[in-house]
């Protein structure tokens with residue numbers, strides 16, 4: 559297993575997928591936003607999930623479902639800069 563595959567598996571092991579939302583079970587910040595440590599840097603978990611599911615990694619995201627700990631890519635809207 560290469561490193562990327564391992565990291566990806568570790569990432570998804572923190573996500574609990576339900577019919578409604580994909581709940582982040584890892585670290586969250588003061589706002590309840592899920593955080594993921596990738597190579598020593600903290601990144602938004604929703605961004606990682608979004609990028610892993612085919613979205614643009616650089617996109618700024620807004621949780622349209624209003625649940626900050628949800629990382630469901632379909633509940634994300636790209637914000638224009």
Ligand SMILES: [Zn+2]
Pocket residue numbers: 578579580623624625628629630633
């Ligand atoms: Zn959601």
